[in-house]
């Protein structure tokens with residue numbers, strides 16, 4: 001039976017990022033609840049949510065590797081998820097202005113055997129520090145009105161046109177901020193699931 005990689009995500013950005021590893025995979029989004037308790041450590045939250053997504057999608061999958069991920073912003077110990085309203089997006093961006101914050105992405109890898117049983121699972125977390133410049137209220141208003149903050153942790157996308165204008169510098173993996181830490185993921189795949197890489201071992205082709 002052929003081996004299958006499944007990305008447990010509805011995020012178009014995660015699909016795009018996983019494609020950069022030149023792997024063949026399918027996509028199935030999990031319907032699990034993404035709530036968490038503020039008493040938990042952010043690094044535990046993102047890994048637990050990633051694992052819930054991957055475990056949920058792994059049901060009924062045979063000889064598969066399921067990849068789940070979750071991204072949160074942590075600003076001075078305060079966790080910022082996706083905003084619930086435009087006003088909340090504006091206040092998140094005002095908090096991030098002229099300061100540094102952390103972006104944490106938790107990743108879960110779940111392997112199933114040929115009968116659909118869970119064979120192995122592991123999680124890891126990657127942290128990137130992002131430094132924002134000072135944002136004027138006009139810039140914040142314009143971004144929230146014309147940009148796409150609502151589906152993003154911390155209300156911004158570093159990859160968006162205006163998002164890029166906010167960011168002075170980062171420490172760590174850029175792709176981790178966008179939603180999937182590609183360097184760490186590839187290293188973990190080599191250790192945890194090399195059999196899923198072997199038939200995809202051709203180097204990426206230039207466009």
Ligand SMILES: Cc1cn([C@H]2C[C@H](O)[C@@H](COP(=O)(O)OP(=O)(O)OP(=O)(O)O)O2)c(=O)[nH]c1=O
Nearest residue numbers: 009010011070071152153156157158177178179
């Ligand atoms: C900080 C930041 C977050 N994000 C995104 C990454 C994640 O998609 C999103 C955080 O929400 P998540 O719950 O991690 O992911 P999701 O709901 O988009 O997708 P799924 O759970 O189905 O995998 O914020 C950016 O795209 N750019 C950024 O700069």
